Amino acid sequence: MRVALMVTCINDAMFPDTGKAVVRLLRRLGVDVEFPASQTCCSQPMVNTGYLDEAVPVVRTFTEAFAGYDAIITPSGSCAGCARHQHGMVAERSGDPALVKAVAETSPKTYELSEFLVDVLGVTDVGAYFPHTVTYHPTCHSLRMLGVGDRPRRLLENVRGLRLRELPAAEQCCGFGGTFAVKNSDTSVAMGSDKARHVRETGAEVLVAGDNSCLMHIGGTLSRQQAGVRVMHLAEILASTEDEPAGASTASHEGSAR
């Protein structure tokens, strides 16, 4: 099976450690993951803002970068959702039958990380170790667009040392929403503040989710509040082991292992 990592533009530019964690995790599970260097972005920022013409060349780049792979894995529910459910619409807009065909190839092969682990590899215990108190936020697109269900939870429940706390109103949106976060920043911040409050109520050290964009928003809010809660991508927790613990050099900075 040829497996490609679609790291996503935001992880590539802003959160490279998430990409590194996916690579480490998949190798540990025996998957030889490749990184097609010609990849860029899933096109969601353009699509969801209404710039479909601008999305066309981006989707074309996507299909070219990932052509021929059996599985395209991405540590983002949102980007996986875009590839699976929106690329078709962009291809239709292009009027290019070749692009429509190419999208029909890549769309169904795109998996969000937890889907790939649970459904394709069939594992829920990935041998991870993370001795911290954690709460999990199910991001909207992973929850409602992809329907990842309890897969991330099952993965977290099998992490040794991890103590999972229930997040109140977990299924309510954090308020990120792509360009919504700046176009309607007041409402976005109001939603983020409520999410941050619920996170604090859990008393967890770490908030985990499957999308760094949402975590950037919630984490930015928590940080401004001096809440002392870290945010981490699911991949980084699943990649963490006794030998290579995540955040070992820095976890002592704020309420860490006790």
Added chain:
Amino acid sequence: MSAAREAVLGRVRSALADVTPTPEPVVPPITSALSAAPEGHVLDVFVERVEDYKAVVEQVDAEGLAAHLATLFEPGQRVVVPAGLPAELAAAVPVAVTEDDGPLTAAELDAVDAVVTLAAVGVAETGTIVLDHSAGQGRRALSLVPDRHVCVVRADQVVADVPEAVARLAGAVSAGAPLTWISGPSATSDIELDRVEGVHGPRTLHVLLVAADTVGPVS
């Protein structure tokens, strides 16, 4: 205004140029476990669900119905009895008000204490009674304006859920009858979503569930 008619229909047709209609009606799913439950259980749920709406429900034998009805009113209370209500029920109310001499005005209806009607269908899953306003049920205003509605429902009129009710009522609707579906007394949740029973419709709904199938309208 036939110009408007032609314009609207024309715009509809051109908007749907790409669409092929589906001629077959949709067959909706059965979603109530009661649809396959024994009759006794269906009746139990009907009683429980009507009570849920803060209505009063009593189960009465056909033989004891008129006598029991008589106990529901204070002496001297004026009660509307619609045409077609069985004579022994009409005779059981303290002061029967009829429309034998012509329809009552809204103001006259507003001045009576209660109304007694039969029903067409009871729906267990939703705790609903449905009137099709045939004999014994009165025209619509009769079961609306008086503040108390006593409704006699026969056990064999109670169905499991809305699909069965719709099937039973289809004939009346085709014949042009209006329907009134009643689920508890009138209510509102318009202030802070706090439910209050009793607004404009009858503030008290009293359902008498009759065990036998002997009570019916008279013509």
Added chain:
Amino acid sequence: MSGTFVGMPVFPTAARAALGDTQLRHNLAHATGVIRAKRAKLVDEVEAAHAAGAPGGWEDLRLAGAAVKQRALDDLAGQLELLEESLTKAGAVVHWARDAAEANAIVARVAKSHGADEVVKVKSMVTQEIGLNEALEAEGIAAWETDLAELIVQLADDLPSHILVPAIHRNRAEVREIFLRRMKDVGRPAPADLTDEPKVLAAAAREHLREKFLRAKVGVSGANFAVAETGTLVVVESEGNGRMCLTLPEVLVSVVGIEKVVPTFAELDPLLRLLPRSSTGERMNPYTSTWSGVTPGDGPQEVHVVLLDNGRTNALADQVGRQALRCIRCSACLNVCPVYERAGGHAYGSVYPGPIGAILNPLLKGTGEKQTDSLPYASSLCGACFEACPVRIDIPEVLVHLRTKVVDGHRGDFPPKAEAVAMKGAAWAFSDASRLGLVEKASGLSGRVLGRLSKSAFPGGRPTAGRLAGPAVAWTGARDLPAPPAESFRQWWARTDGGTRPDSTATPSSTTTEGETR
């Protein structure tokens, strides 16, 4: 075209004002929370029955509801002709109206022909959409709203903010004050000892409206459904004010949007199961009235039905957006919407607020006007609305589609909007990985600079980018932003061959460390 509250600002501006209103925030959070919980409980009940052996579950019911409405819409011209024929046969007078003005004129003409200077009204979205009350007032006819919430809104000279509970933004204390201050001006005054208990307030409304019901000659309603096969109109309500208006007057005029048609009586069934559960969170609403034209000796003996377009055919012509015409006005999407819960209904500037309003308004009115164009963006696209919708309107899909229409409407602008320039720039960078690599190198450089200047760090040690200027202020005004890392993922992959070469050299000028957090 009516339908936008006059002079409403664009959504973000209106929302900002609403967000600062603590009373409003509290009222909304409480009310939507209560109703969400009630709906969820009943959906669970249907699911439990399914698990216990009932053949269908909630999703099957949604599919059936959607299919019924879609079937009617797919054959709308034929269904409307059939409806007209059935209504006429049943003794009703059928009118057609292309727009609000035509519909209002018909209602006013009917009222005047009976010498009426007042009408009693059943709560109806469509008559608000067309501004009927104002149009009648201009003709010297008073229109009395009789639904409790509509009465509150009308007495306060306020605007509705919710489809089901138009006064959801008001609490009991405010309602008491409005009743005391205003009822005496338009009829029976509120009792002097009025308290703020909902039961007492409802009783005051009963007394106030009773005289209006008993004397009214003309009633005005909308309809939740219109059955083509039998010419049957359906009104779903709770208080009995609807029954009063539909039954007591001599004349009844019902304004019915052309999308309300349901082909057969049997196909009402799934909609009658879906609507109360989705709307008020009840197994069944207290009262549902159905009537087919004139019933001899029972109720109004003169019945008019106005079939209204007012932009519906615009929506119908939109292949993605036409699904919005399936809407049965339950307001479940409002109650689950995190944006609605915080910004409230007025921010949408229309009688149709919330997620459905964000798509319905642009579909009915067309895009190209600033306030309307701001509505498709008033969503984080979280998808909770689609999940709750009883007729499976994919609201996020339509929102994105309408955003595309808004953007396409500005493609000829000169100079282009800053956002359009940014998106073109992003498309340029994302079309070619080597271009993206250059952008990331610049970003890494800025990250090193920002990281050094940064006065604060995230838990875990990563520096923040500080408070930025320009468009970024919309982010950093309330949220920290991490400084970009010194090395992008693709740079790391190239340098270490995907981590297979020992990563002995530290990240160049590291502002982040392994185990980085944000």
